Amino acid sequence: MSETAWIKRYIMPLVSAEGADGLRDDVAILSTPGTMIVNVDMLIEGIHFLEADPIDTVGQKLVRVNVSDILAKGALPHEALLSIAWPRGWVEADFADLIAGLDRDFKTYGIALIGGDTVGTEGPLSLSLTLTGVCIGAGPVRRGSGRPGQALHVSGAIGWGHVGLEAALAERDPSAAQKYRVPMTGDAKTAHLVAEFATASMDISDGLLIDASNLAATSACGLEIDLDLVPFAVPSDDLEALLDQCTGGDDYQVLMAVPDGTVVPGFTRIGRLTDELGLRLFHKGRDVNPPVTLGFEH
Amino acid sequence: MSETAWIKRYIMPLVSAEGADGLRDDVAILSTPGTMIVNVDMLIEGIHFLEADPIDTVGQKLVRVNVSDILAKGALPHEALLSIAWPRGWVEADFADLIAGLDRDFKTYGIALIGGDTVGTEGPLSLSLTLTGVCIGAGPVRRGSGRPGQALHVSGAIGWGHVGLEAALAERDPSAAQKYRVPMTGDAKTAHLVAEFATASMDISDGLLIDASNLAATSACGLEIDLDLVPFAVPSDDLEALLDQCTGGDDYQVLMAVPDGTVVPGFTRIGRLTDELGLRLFHKGRDVNPPVTLGFEH
Numbered sequence: 001m002s003e004t005a006w007i008k009r010y011i012m013p014l015v016s017a018e019g020a021d022g023l024r025d026d027v028a029i030l031s032t033p034g035t036m037i038v039n040v041d042m043l044i045e046g047i048h049f050l051e052a053d054p055i056d057t058v059g060q061k062l063v064r065v066n067v068s069d070i071l072a073k074g075a076l077p078h079e080a081l082l083s084i085a086w087p088r089g090w091v092e093a094d095f096a097d098l099i100a101g102l103d104r105d106f107k108t109y110g111i112a113l114i115g116g117d118t119v120g121t122e123g124p125l126s127l128s129l130t131l132t133g134v135c136i137g138a139g140p141v142r143r144g145s146g147r148p149g150q151a152l153h154v155s156g157a158i159g160w161g162h163v164g165l166e167a168a169l170a171e172r173d174p175s176a177a178q179k180y181r182v183p184m185t186g187d188a189k190t191a192h193l194v195a196e197f198a199t200a201s202m203d204i205s206d207g208l209l210i211d212a213s214n215l216a217a218t219s220a221c222g223l224e225i226d227l228d229l230v231p232f233a234v235p236s237d238d239l240e241a242l243l244d245q246c247t248g249g250d251d252y253q254v255l256m257a258v259p260d261g262t263v264v265p266g267f268t269r270i271g272r273l274t275d276e277l278g279l280r281l282f283h284k285g286r287d288v289n290p291p292v293t294l295g296f297e298h
Numbered sequence: 299m300s301e302t303a304w305i306k307r308y309i310m311p312l313v314s315a316e317g318a319d320g321l322r323d324d325v326a327i328l329s330t331p332g333t334m335i336v337n338v339d340m341l342i343e344g345i346h347f348l349e350a351d352p353i354d355t356v357g358q359k360l361v362r363v364n365v366s367d368i369l370a371k372g373a374l375p376h377e378a379l380l381s382i383a384w385p386r387g388w389v390e391a392d393f394a395d396l397i398a399g400l401d402r403d404f405k406t407y408g409i410a411l412i413g414g415d416t417v418g419t420e421g422p423l424s425l426s427l428t429l430t431g432v433c434i435g436a437g438p439v440r441r442g443s444g445r446p447g448q449a450l451h452v453s454g455a456i457g458w459g460h461v462g463l464e465a466a467l468a469e470r471d472p473s474a475a476q477k478y479r480v481p482m483t484g485d486a487k488t489a490h491l492v493a494e495f496a497t498a499s500m501d502i503s504d505g506l507l508i509d510a511s512n513l514a515a516t517s518a519c520g521l522e523i524d525l526d527l528v529p530f531a532v533p534s535d536d537l538e539a540l541l542d543q544c545t546g547g548d549d550y551q552v553l554m555a556v557p558d559g560t561v562v563p564g565f566t567r568i569g570r571l572t573d574e575l576g577l578r579l580f581h582k583g584r585d586v587n588p589p590v591t592l593g594f595e596h
Binding site: 004021024026029030032035036037038039040041042044046047048067070072073081082083085086114115116117119120121122123124126128130132133139140142143144181202204209213218297 | 302322323324325326327328330333334335336337338339340344345346358367368370371373379380381383388412413414415416417419420421422424430437438440441442500501516522567575595
């Protein structure tokens with residue numbers, strides 16, 4: 001690859017923010033229109049995506065895993081820096097497709113690419129995106145500010161990460177597989193709802209049960225989740241099938257605590273924070289044992 | 299590796315900035331005490347550092363390649379986000395050493411670590427650092443704002459990147475090899491001098507001749523460099539030895555254009571920007587042909 005030529009051909013056309021100075025410099029000026037937050041997430045081939053995944057979907061996923069964190073804090077995605085370690089010998093057409101996927105979702109979420117670094121590697125494709133966000137309220141909604149008695153809500157559906165990965169691995173149900181490759185996230189409206197209503201919030205990336213347990217623990221609370229209330233991707237009578245969906249990760253929906261009784265459009269109440277530490281799980285009106293593994297453990 | 303345990307043990311103790319919220323959240327609040335710039339650079343094992351390099355020096359190099367860009371813009375390093383793709387099976391002691399090296403230079407340059415992502419990889423160690431900087435003046439000093447007749451100055455010495463790499467490869471002269479592994483950069487004083495005097499500026503990372511040519515071209519100028527004025531790491535009568543040192547890259551010094559006649563402490567005048575495009579090189583008072591390769595081409 002010729003790093004400079006490829007950057008000029010594929011990446012420069014994406015760059016219009018004034019502070020990026022057309023990528024002619026080593027640094028970009030960050031625009032700071034309010035309280036700024038920042039997040040970075042990496043995707044590594046074979047770990048976070050499948051070798052067989054179309055590479056434009058990998059670009060979209062890279063954007064979405066970062067966007068998901070920003071939206072869940074009650075903030076709007078703003079500016080991005082992109083690091084690419086590109087495997088030696090991979091062809092230019094794949095690079096073009098990766099960038100096309102990134103560009104698609106930079107546009108979807110209104111993100112300005114302002115800088116980055118592209119290098120060669122003898123290893124797997126490795127991507128890192130740094131994304132800033134502008135807080136809608138005074139600051140980001142944190143994980144640790146929930147209180148006992150508050151309701152737990154989720155956006156969208158839970159389980160497409162798990163169901164879609166199974167479909168992708170089995171090479172069946174392309175529509176489900178696509179939801180693993182290009183996860184559905186919230187949008188600007190979701191972020192506004194978080195900023196307006198949430199007392200504590202985070203995105204669901206490692207699995208509903210482990211992420212909700214983390215939010216509760218950081219808030220020094222316990223929690224109850226009623227599986228009969230969870231908006232599952234694939235509803236089922238089978239408890240195991242439901243537990244797979246709420247421990248499988250890669251959902252990229254928002255989990256938030258709100259004052260009890262709050263109705264939030266597009267969100268579903270699934271349980272509440274409690275005084276007693278730990279997770280209580282209900283299914284068909286009965287207490288069930290939480291699974292040993294609550295989600296993806298890093 | 300247990301990502302969470304290692305982050306807790308090695309990385310959390312480094313994090314004290316309020317906006318990082320003790321790494322308990324997915325995002326950090328960026329502090330924005332002035333005009334903010336940002337830069338990201340990756341280091342990949344086998345490409346940007348040698349497998350045999352002590353891993354704490356790799357951590358220091360990661361900080362310094364980024365710091366160098368910020369200082370050269372007349373800005374002070376501020377906050378960092380760190381992405382680590384850690385090879386499966388590598389031991390915890392190496393991780394601890396990497397972080398110790400990073401911490402050493404975060405302290406050297408007054409950088410607050412505010413977030414990041416650590417993941418496993420089947421490939422080589424891959425590191426990406428996003429670094430913000432606070433501009434001392436109204437904004438960053440750009441590359442493209444030089445004018446014909448202005449003098450070109452460099453900080454420090456030129457050539458330690460090349461001389462040190464040769465030493466490291468040959469396993470001789472540990473003191474020179476160390477200057478390849480842990481490149482010498484400027485400091486806060488350097489950034490203040492850039493902000494005060496430079497009309498155009500950049501760091502020297504790919505080789506003096508190619509970087510100076512880039513600064514001149516971006517400024518729509520040509521340039522003259524007098525090798526007899528360049529502060530070489532290893533002075534020599536041999537033109538080839540000098541050309542190796544000013545095309546070898548990895549120097550991480552500052553190159554800047556200043557009004558003709560300006561004396562800048564710690565900087566050396568090495569030539570000037572001209573009306574006529576292209577590079578003219580002088581050695582022992584005579585015009586010499588520039589080498590075909592002016593530095594590291596991406």
